Amino acid sequence: MRKKLLFLLLAIVVVCSTVGVAIAAESEPSTLAEEGGGAEGFYTCTVGDYELTVNKSNLNLSLKKGDIEWTSGKLDPDDAETNDKNIEDGLYVMYRSFRRGNSTRYDRPITRITTQPIREREFVERGDGFDATVRLTDISISFKVEVRLTGDKLSVTVPDSSIKETSAYKLEQIAIYPYFDSSYQTVEGGKIFIPDGSGALIDLNTPGNAQNEYSQRVYGNDIGITAPTSRANEPHRITMPVVATMYSDHSTMTVAAEGAEYANITAGTSGISRIPYNRTGFRFIYRQEYDRFLDSKTHTNDFQDERNHFDACVDFNLMSEPDVNIADVAALYRDNYLDLDKKKVDNVGMRLQFLMADNKPSMFGRETVNMTDPDFVLQTAESVSYYCKGLTVAVTGYQRGGLGGSKPSVFPMANKAGYRNLGSRLAMLDVPFNFTVDYVRAYDRAGVSNANLVQNISEQFVVLNDTRAGSTATFSLLKPSYTAKLLKNDVSRLDGYNAGLEATNLGGLLFGGYKTEAFTRTDLIKQTVELVKNAGVSIALSNPNSYMFNVMDSYIDTPIEYSAYLIETESVPFLQMVLGGYVPMYSTALNLDYTGTSLTLRLIDSNVYPSFVLTKEDAIELYGTDSQSIFTSSYEVWSYTVRQTYEDVSAVLQNVVGAQIIRREKADGQEVYINTYSNGYKTVVNYSSQPYVYNGVTVEAQSAVAVQ
């Protein structure tokens, strides 16, 4: 009996302890509640010319090289307004609290979450940096930070495997040294670079009146989670995970070296969000809010359950030279982060894309509207190649029935013999020939099986509206496996056409897929790179993301300006500085936004070759089709402008074919830009209404010249 009682008592004790431990684990796991004092004081190490000092309590760090100092969370001695804690910490964590049944978001520096987030014994000195485990015991989240100084580069990594969390609190974002190399109030000669469009500078001496921080997702939003937007003239997508802060005595180029597909670029000038510091950096997204659909219309707000898995790594490339030029930043980015092979570029190029056919509703189904035939394309190419040696020809809407509702592949083709002949004749003229095709989106009218379509996190098929004005078409996203199948199938059937591919959206539209054949953004990057790399055919990509730069053959739809956010002060051709001379870059179709001379000047300034979308018939015939946004395209109408634009661009850019921009300057107080190229030539572009004299050469108003 006593034994039974003892056993019962023991059982009760065991059960109570287990429950107690479980409850404790729910609120504060034992692993995070280890004993040990908080880290205090500073750790200093010297690597090469740099001296790295870190405050062990909040990971605030500084780097010194001679008289130059880089700090994270720099506090100006004159700044009495800003709370130290708000901008001093090295890391900032956004998390969700699910306690008491409510979901509440918090965004705080680590020492505001837990007073002593670093234990003394968990701060490990490494000689070239340090490792520290951040234990946010108040919210039961911990992760490791690895900081290494190599040469001129400070790398900060948060390994995915080190992140621990519980169900009561969920990690949403981590900002890694967001105030690294920030500056206080206005700074003469100070600039922030952000990769918006072709690139944009924020002048820190004349801040704009933006009310919000610049905040954009690298490689665009994940439409597998958030609903796609369908606005015309959307801001440019971020295609390169690089930002920079530039001052008169030093600069920093910051790159999301790993986990860029989950990174968000932020930038703000003094005063925005009541923070008197100019700053830019990366936040890494581990979870997002999304609309969970209960049926086709009703939805409820939900929060991503599964965390995004990736190693977050930010490289701070330290540039100790004074007056660093934006071209220096571009060169550093290209040399250290892109493994580019030089493509053959012998002449100033021009791309002519021909719309062959589309269709529109009629009384009895849909009526095909034939706009161009292969013979006309050939005749045009022959006449244009007479003056343009770098001509590239592409065709779209060549499928049976025209462009609208076509299958997401090159085949079935409307006139195989015609295009075979066109391909062979263009090959004789040495004019590259491409079929434009979209392997990422499929028209809903194309009848692609649901099994091949991507479902979002809410397990709904992703529907994208055609953003072209007047079009009512909708698209669905294709699974990467189906994309690969379509492309491989097309390539195998393209023999005899002497043609390559222009793939729109491939390598540009980045998303994750859920439910069956689930994949992440990281998976899609790997698959797309491999697919294009091993395609066995020349592939041009439309405004692709940086991970495609070394596998594509040419770059089409190149942005030649920024998005003109109020925070931005100047558009710079950073993208062209990175890729110029390595791959040919063609603009978007100029005839649809033809602003005349200013457009030609912008092309020259950006070192981008012109592109036109053309037809044989008048564009009025396209009214009622999904392509009615092409409101002017007849070659008869545009032939003169095509030639004139090419000749204007070619006259200047032929001197710098294959060369890179190594310096960009703006003439004092004038809208005149001087780009210096690696072959010694300079292009001088005068946007102003007054003539400009450069080294004895008069550059007329609204004109451009090349000088050596």
Add this chain to the structure above:
Amino acid sequence: MKRWYIVIAILVLATIAVVAMPSIAFAVPYSTETVGPEGSIVPTQTAYTPTGKTILPGTVEDTVPEMDMAVDEDNDSIYIADPITQCVQVLDIDGEEKILDGTDSSVIGRGTLSKPTGVAISGDWLYVADETNQKIYVFDKTTGELRGEVGRPDNPLVGAETPFVPQKLKVDNRGNIYLVSKGCVSGLMQLNLQEQSDGTFTSEFVGYVGANETESTFQSFFQNLFFSKEQKELFLSAPRTPTNVAISSRGLIYTVTNNAFQNTVKKLNTLGNAIMSPSVNYSNTEAISIDEDENIYSVTSDGHIAVFDSYGDLLFCFGGEDIDERLGSLVSPKAISVLKDGSLIVLDSKYNMIVRYERTEFAEKVFEAVRYYKDGLYLEGEGLWKNILRLNSSFIVSYKALARASMKRGDYQTALRQFKLAEDKAGYSEAYWEIRNDWLQKNIAWIVSVILVLIALFVVWKILDKKKPKLLAPIKKGAGKVKNVKIVRELLYTGAYFKSTPDAVYQTKYHSATSVWSAIVLYVWFVVLQLLSVIVTGYLFNNNSVYNSNALRIVLTSTAVLLGLVLCNYFVSTVTDGEGKLKYCFISFIYALAPYLILALPMFVISRFLTYNEQIIYDVMMVVIYGWSAVCVFRAIMELHDYTFWQAIKNVILTVFAFAMAILFIIVLRMLVTQFFGYFASLFREMFTNA
């Protein structure tokens, strides 16, 4: 210059065409639209590019102040009424602060103004409307010195209950103030302001102009229909108060009534009557500005800028609500001004800044061409319009202008095509009349000959029929055989419905003069006629476009309506002592439409040869056809169900009502079924998600 520069500097090649464009055009965060085919809004080349911004003194507030702006280019000044800083800020045209003459200040009215919300320039004076002080202040525009003030007029015509809360104002060259007084439903207050010899000002109330009419809505229609007098008084709706005003250089007054359903912008003549409203009504228009050619530039509260020509035709619309903080997008625009060079400046009170837009080369061409068109110089502007079409094939205004030029040249065929593209049916009719006239003149001889031959053949036939009947016997016999085929005979029985519907129905009911099969053929013909009405009817009389019509939809709709009405009529008749069986309802209903079935197609064909000059012929004929068909159907119902006149009337009304109820029932049923399945789908989804 250093020598080595001279030595190595090589001027290379290109100097690109010079175009006046004073600064770099920024990226354009919007698409530009215009009116395209069939009145649709279509994209076009960028007309204006944002070229800069000026941040105004003061801080950005969370609230959106009711600011205003007046531009005086001759004096190189921009005046901005700012209720937050309680003064008028003065800038030069480039956006730099402008110091007033004899002072060290760039503000006017500090200490005097409480809530300046409107500002206007005329002559040497700056007029400011102050909502809080309920006064109009007059300042010297160069020194900022206060010269006078105007309070509520004491004229009895103003009305004791009429509020005097100056909000916006404009002043013409003769010193007439056109004032928007908040809450004043009588229109703009017109005050005449005169400077006295002692330097003071006197004001005289002249009257009200530009009052709006009470808007008629669907709701107000039903209220008027069913409400008692007392109830109507409770819901009495007043006309909307104008919210802004503009004056052109020719002294024409324009009013803006924000959130009006129609006529948001009105152009008034000297009598105060509306003589023009823009073709496209942007109900949320905030402010407008008029250029020297009377083109209208409007800005809406959601950030769109729309440009209309002096006829009210939309030329461009661009912009849109700013959700990204991009230059060129607007959040809370309050005023717009067009400068002499055509560039625009817009005051955005949310960002406390003014944004500048400059015309592109394309827009320059359009405005120049519009000027020619307005002056009736069609041929002179032809080249420009052609250039515009090169840049946008869908620029419909161009086709209208080119068509006028073609008409003037006598090239009516081209004009016809251009009028059609321009959707200008009146112009099309004119051109077609000329072409038809020309054709008739050329071909009148053989037309008359053909007619004479046909008459001769008819006469010969009649003579032969009388004198030599045997000669025509084989033909008549053949025709008789065809007529005796059952289905043909039954189809030809439609003629009997023409002549006497009751007798024909009687024959159908009791002697099987027609059958279900022949009725089905006629139903099919009716549906085919619906298709032919779209395809065959002439352009001038056809309200449907082939491209906007779907054959399947037409077939299903017309079949459903016909059969629905037949069924409803049958069911109604069964409960209202009708005698007709469903079979005879089915047959008689379509046979009774004989006038339409027989005459519609010829009218569709004839309409192809008519112009608007002969519209009366077409209209009368169509009324006859529809009216005759309606009478036949009515008489068929009477005979079929053995109704009296009033019973038949009641039956028709109930049939229509039953048909409407059936449609309503189907709609409700569809909604219920959708919601039923949707509910269970979401329930299961929620269960699986949370499981």
